[in-house]
Amino acid sequence: NKFTIACATVKGDPVEAFARRAGRAAAGDAVKSVYRLLVMVLTPTAILQKATGMWKTIYSAGEMTVQNVGPGESHVPLRNFPSEAVQCSRITGWMEQLGEMTKSRGLSIKHMRCVCKKDDHCEWLVKWDG
Secondary structure: OHHHHHHHHHHOOOHHHHHHHHHHHHHHHHOOHHHHHHHOOOOHHHHHHHHHOOHHHHOOOOEEOOEEEEOOEEEEEEEOOOOOHHHHHHHHHHHHHHHHHOOOOOOEEEEEEOHHHOOOOEEEEEEOOO
16 A cells, blocks of 8 residues: 555645556456457456455455345455555445456446445445446
């Protein structure tokens, strides 16, 4: 988080925008070659379910899950994770990039709840034209 803030400062960019771009770049780097083609046949819910399965391999805290609410809508709660605003922005960018890789139309990612705003957990709303 400190590195992301420092890089944004040096570049003269707003931290949130820089962090979202960093999250998008991380997701883009993680999904390469033939996997990029496979992702195009998945829904945003399906790709996020696969990606959240790797959460514990990257982070030692927190539990990220995907809850399918209905056609074209999912909630992605992140519980027990001591996040900072810059981290939440990177996660939002990461979800945006993964969702866009599915080629789903009308995709939107909204960070609805945030521990940085005194909520008990972070949660994102993922919507697309189902």
